[in-house]
Amino acid sequence: MKYIVRKAFYNFEKEEKYLNDMSAKGLAFTDYSWCRYVFEDAPAGKYIYRLELLENPVTHPESMNYIKFMEESGVEVVSYYMRWVYFRKLAADGPFDIYTDLDSKIVHYTRIKSLFSALWLANVVTFFTNLIVGISEYRTNLLFAGLSLVAAVGLYLFVLKPVNEKLRKLRSEKNIRE
């Protein structure tokens, strides 16, 4: 049977944990589209789920090479959304982690940071543009300015700040070990 859950995450690790918690309850995640998760019945804990932000769009040759490589190691692509890919592997095959050393974890978090920094910057630019237009000409633009400001502050507090903190920890760990 199929179950549809509407849900939004701003932290990919929390999203990953949610999918694994659902899997542990016997609900295997099978498809994603914007804020919509599809689950199907499966033996409890059958799959381990991992999310990854790719460097390129999923259809890019480099990404296709990478996905083929993942599939050869027993990993299945469940769904994707823009550059995010949802992977899963049978729990019976043992632990499933995509990045197992500090260097590659730092590369992945840096990629996430760039994505959200660009979004943040776009909102900041929109905020100032609408603010100027709003003050000088059309009052309604002040509303858009307000929305962009909320988005920029939210992105900073809930996404960029935790990602920066994570990167700082990984880098300080990197000073003393691999």
Add this chain to the structure above:
Amino acid sequence: MSERTEYGPLTEAVYYILLSLYKPLHGYGIMQNVKEISNGRVTLGAGTMYGALNTLLEKGWIVPEIGDDDSRKKEYRITDLGKENVEYEIKRLEELIKNGKIVARGEQA
């Protein structure tokens, strides 16, 4: 591409990938081999390994294996340059172990 690079410590992942490729192996084979020879201590993530393999290919430490390709899985093997780096790493590790034993365990040199 395969210029002589300066020697430095290898990461654990790279060291074990190189050791795995004295015989041609594909990605998943490397992951299994590394797990086996480290008695389950080292599990290589596919993402970590993919990045390492690409860097090793660029440096000319490993090459794709050309041959009867029924499995369609890409196999790799170590080059002479790669072996040279492994040799250097073994010497470096021996030195580390020797000094560790002398200082931390009070063993004789």
